[in-house]
Amino acid sequence: MPAEAATSTDTTEKFNGARIILKALQEQGVEVVFGYPGGAVLPIYDELFKQNSIRHVLVRHEQGAVHAAEGYARSTGKVGCVLVTSGPGATNVVTGLTDALMDSIPIVCITGQVPTHLIGYDAFQEADTLGITRPCTKHNYLVKDVDKLASVVHEAFYVARTGRPGPVVIDLPKDVAMAMGTYTTSPRGTKRQQHKTYRPKTKPDAAAIEQAVKLMAGAKRPLFYTGGGVINAGPKASALLRELVEVTGFPITSTLMGLGAFPASDDHWLGMVGMHGTYESNLSMHGCDVMINIGARFDDRVTGNLKLFSPNSKKIHVDIDPSSINKNVIVDVPIVGDCALALEEMLALWKSRRLKADQNALKSWWRHIEEWRGRDSLRYAQRGKIIKPQYAIQRLFELTKDRDAYISTEVGQHQMWAAQFYRFEQPNRWLTSGGLGTMGYGLPAAIGAQIAHPKALVVDIAGEASILMNIQELSTAVQHRANVKVFIINNQYMGMVRQWQELLHGGRYSSSYTESLPDFVKLAEAFGCVGLRVSDPAKVDDTIKEMISIKQPVVCDVVVDQKENCFPMIPSGKAHNDMILGPEDKAGKAISGAGLALV
Amino acid sequence: MAKKKPTAKSAAKKPVRKTAEATSSNIYEGMVPLALLRDKVIYRHVVSLLVDNETGILARVVGMIAGRGYNIESLTVAEVDRERQVSRINITASGTHQVIEQLKTQLGRLVPVHVVRDLTDDSPSVERELALVKVAGVGDKRVEALRIGDIFRANVVDSGIQSFVFEVVGNTEKLDAFIDLMKPLGLVEVSRTGVVAVSRGMLGIEG
Ligand SMILES: Cc1ncc(C[n+]2csc(CCOP(=O)(O)OP(=O)(O)O)c2C)c(N)n1
Ligand SMILES: [Mg+2]
Numbered sequence: 009m010p011a012e013a014a015t016s017t018d019t020t021e022k023f024n025g026a027r028i029i030l031k032a033l034q035e036q037g038v039e040v041v042f043g044y045p046g047g048a049v050l051p052i053y054d055e056l057f058k059q060n061s062i063r064h065v066l067v068r069h070e071q072g073a074v075h076a077a078e079g080y081a082r083s084t085g086k087v088g089c090v091l092v093t094s095g096p097g098a099t100n101v102v103t104g105l106t107d108a109l110m111d112s113i114p115i116v117c118i119t120g121q122v123p124t125h126l127i128g129y130d131a132f133q134e135a136d137t138l139g140i141t142r143p144c145t146k147h148n149y150l151v152k153d154v155d156k157l158a159s160v161v162h163e164a165f166y167v168a169r170t171g172r173p174g175p176v177v178i179d180l181p182k183d184v185a186m187a188m189g190t191y192t193t194s195p196r197g198t199k200r201q202q203h204k205t206y207r208p209k210t211k212p213d214a215a216a217i218e219q220a221v222k223l224m225a226g227a228k229r230p231l232f233y234t235g236g237g238v239i240n241a242g243p244k245a246s247a248l249l250r251e252l253v254e255v256t257g258f259p260i261t262s263t264l265m266g267l268g269a270f271p272a273s274d275d276h277w278l279g280m281v282g283m284h285g286t287y288e289s290n291l292s293m294h295g296c297d298v299m300i301n302i303g304a305r306f307d308d309r310v311t312g313n314l315k316l317f318s319p320n321s322k323k324i325h326v327d328i329d330p331s332s333i334n335k336n337v338i339v340d341v342p343i344v345g346d347c348a349l350a351l352e353e354m355l356a357l358w359k360s361r362r363l364k365a366d367q368n369a370l371k372s373w374w375r376h377i378e379e380w381r382g383r384d385s386l387r388y389a390q391r392g393k394i395i396k397p398q399y400a401i402q403r404l405f406e407l408t409k410d411r412d413a414y415i416s417t418e419v420g421q422h423q424m425w426a427a428q429f430y431r432f433e434q435p436n437r438w439l440t441s442g443g444l445g446t447m448g449y450g451l452p453a454a455i456g457a458q459i460a461h462p463k464a465l466v467v468d469i470a471g472e473a474s475i476l477m478n479i480q481e482l483s484t485a486v487q488h489r490a491n492v493k494v495f496i497i498n499n500q501y502m503g504m505v506r507q508w509q510e511l512l513h514g515g516r517y518s519s520s521y522t523e524s525l526p527d528f529v530k531l532a533e534a535f536g537c538v539g540l541r542v543s544d545p546a547k548v549d550d551t552i553k554e555m556i557s558i559k560q561p562v563v564c565d566v567v568v569d570q571k572e573n574c575f576p577m578i579p580s581g582k583a584h585n586d587m588i589l590g591p592e593d594k595a596g597k598a599i600s601g602a603g604l605a606l607v
Numbered sequence: 608m609a610k611k612k613p614t615a616k617s618a619a620k621k622p623v624r625k626t627a628e629a630t631s632s633n634i635y636e637g638m639v640p641l642a643l644l645r646d647k648v649i650y651r652h653v654v655s656l657l658v659d660n661e662t663g664i665l666a667r668v669v670g671m672i673a674g675r676g677y678n679i680e681s682l683t684v685a686e687v688d689r690e691r692q693v694s695r696i697n698i699t700a701s702g703t704h705q706v707i708e709q710l711k712t713q714l715g716r717l718v719p720v721h722v723v724r725d726l727t728d729d730s731p732s733v734e735r736e737l738a739l740v741k742v743a744g745v746g747d748k749r750v751e752a753l754r755i756g757d758i759f760r761a762n763v764v765d766s767g768i769q770s771f772v773f774e775v776v777g778n779t780e781k782l783d784a785f786i787d788l789m790k791p792l793g794l795v796e797v798s799r800t801g802v803v804a805v806s807r808g809m810l811g812i813e814g
Pocket of ligand 2: 471499501503
């Protein structure tokens with residue numbers, strides 16, 4: 009049935025396109041739009057001015073708008089909304105859109121466009137937004153008919169949130185925003201405009217579930233490997249996952265994007281897997297005989313060398329996106345569907361059949377795991393007068409763990425240390441750029457999360473290099489009273505780059521040391537934030553407590569050891585059982601040959 | 608030695624999947640069985656799509672193919688249902704099962720793509736291509752070109768004193784053969800449509 013049949017069109021009243029956009033956003037439940045004005049979107053800004061139900065958060069750079077919307081979306085489960093102008097406004101959102109596409113974050117981004125009759129004439133601030141954003145969006149639209157505008161907005165929200173979520177762009181020429189047209193409501197009851205034909209499969213195949221559960225029951229060395237898909241499937245999926253782990257007694261690890269879906273305080277939790285994952289996680293991945301992948305995509309940061317990846321396991325893979333299945337790793341039981349539905353059905357079958365894995369085998373598997381755990385692969389020593397970055401993050405965790413905090417990060421060593429040392433109990437609390445690895449993501453994402461949760465503690469664990477990529481957003485935080493805390497792990501180096509140069513390029517630190525860093529305390533003050541600095545390990549706790557207590561945006565400059573490396577590490581091209589555990593371990597494990605060419 | 612090119616022969620040996628396995632509610636056909644995925648044999652597939660005929664749809668499909676580095680041999684596109692504004696796109700590409708499966712699922716991810724069908728693996732099918740072949744020459748060569756044209760059931764759609772344009776229809780191999788034979792007889796240029804295909808039997812692409 010065509011979608012239009014279920015919608016009602018009020019043909020009596022006419023509105024301009026800008027008003028129609030706002031009505032549609034309201035109907036979609038949008039409360040906040042992150043944006044930046046310009047010529048092509050002036051009519052929309054004019055309508056924003058005349059109403060009160062949608063809050064506009066003015067950012068300082070359009071990239072910041074998308075990351076803020078991502079932080080908002082990731083921390084709430086809702087669709088994030090962005091509004092920018094044509095030309096440079098649109099090109100500035102490209103990094104954010106790509107980031108959202110890689111990490112499957114639902115975003116609707118409205119870009120202004122030059123008037124229809126000027127498209128193709130190299131008009132002022134014209135860019136081929138549709139062409140530029142085609143490969144970095146889930147879908148995009150150019151709206152030329154004002155009467156179709158409302159339906160397109162409804163459809164865009166449906167597409168953004170349905171199936172594997174992602175960013176959607178609506179390119180709106182200025183003349184269409186000013187033209188008079190009719191408003192179409194989205195289908196009654198559901199608030200969900202369906203697309204004419206887009207219907208991703210969400211219900212898993214019963215036979216496949218049956219096969220999966222059989223494999224699980226026969227497992228001797230099972231492992232759950234979970235990812236961001238569990239978080240995208242909503243809090244129910246996380247609850248079901250906890251129950252399934254509980255009843256099976258299997259160990260569980262997760263990707264960077266999946267942190268928080270399972271509580272880190274639980275005994276079954278092995279920590280993160282992959283390049284900087286724990287020893288016990290990676291060896292379990294390598295040695296398991298049944299791998300149950302729920303909502304992860306066998307990313308190269310997780311698998312390492314594909315040829316050597318988990319050689320003796322049968323693999324079950326649940327993913328809502330069929331293209332993720334059998335892409336990098338061929339699996340034995342593919343299950344296309346929503347993680348929550350798959351977990352629910354697995355759990356139901358496991359319980360109704362009173363299944364139980366071989367308890368002796370499972371015990372002996374756990375004994376191995378405990379042995380690996382005993383290596384304490386995240387250990388570090390906080391000695392002397394210099395703060396270890398791990399210590400700073402560990403203290404931040406200890407002093408904030410009772411506050412249900414939201415943590416975002418930038419990209420680099422500090423991001424990996426945050427993933428290792430900040431232990432999450434709940435989904436939607438961890439905001440990080442996983443797939444694209446976008447420096448400059450953390451501050452705007454934190455602002456977006458803070459706007460969504462005004463009373464919560466939101467901390468951006470940052471690097472001194474990354475934070476400078478979107479530092480202008482401090483101004484946004486001040487204006488909108490988003491009292492985020494920027495916790496800079498300041499090693500004066502692009503630490504992750506320096507680490508690779510040390511391990512791969514003979515310690516030639518080409519351009520990875522930042523000369524002339526700003527004074528972050530003064531910088532904070534210049535923006536109207538509070539600046540703090542700590543360099544004495546004994547004062548870390550007090551500084552963190554002070555930071556938390558300040559009801560303003562704070563920048564806390566934590567001066568840390570410049571040469572600390574992030575371990576454990578699976579060097580490029582190596583297998584999970586070939587990790588570098590720490591500085592004393594790296595000598596014998598030089599990266600060579602093909603590994604050098606990998607990123 | 609040159610790498611073995613996939614030929615009509617290897618295509619003939621292709622394993623045809625049982626239809627029972629292909630009846631998934633998914634937008635693309637059921638998952639390829641494990642044994643086939645591990646099979647490293649490369650052969651040519653024809654993949655057919657139904658897509659919403661909206662602006663930019665071709666750019667979307669072609670951009671995805673180029674962006675992910677797939678090599679395709681031909682691509683045809685035309686509207687097939689004006690009322691529903693649906694176009695059909697046929698893509699021919701060579702690859703292992705795993706590669707072709709990726710191509711299909713990546714195509715399936717595009718929002719306006721609603722049916723993806725492997726016309727090589729899922730069912731027996733009929734393929735056709737049309738070529739316009741211009742040949743110039745006089746005397747014996749001209750007579751020989753006409754004679755071969757006859758054998759291939761090619762229509763002469765333009766003729767002058769010194770040249771012909773043949774219209775020849777068939778599968779890719781037949782067209783290749785015809786064009787090869789025309790080379791010594793004064794082949795001037797060729798224009799080909801690329802492959803169009805439909806499955807055999809009573810069911811359509813939408814099942
Ligand atoms: C936009 C962008 N440019 C470049 C990179 C490559 N890169 C990855 S980590 C990194 C260094 C980050 O330094 P810093 O923010 O100080 O973090 P640290 O590793 O020192 O903790 C760089 C340059 C990136 N990820 N993103
Ligand atoms: Mg740094």
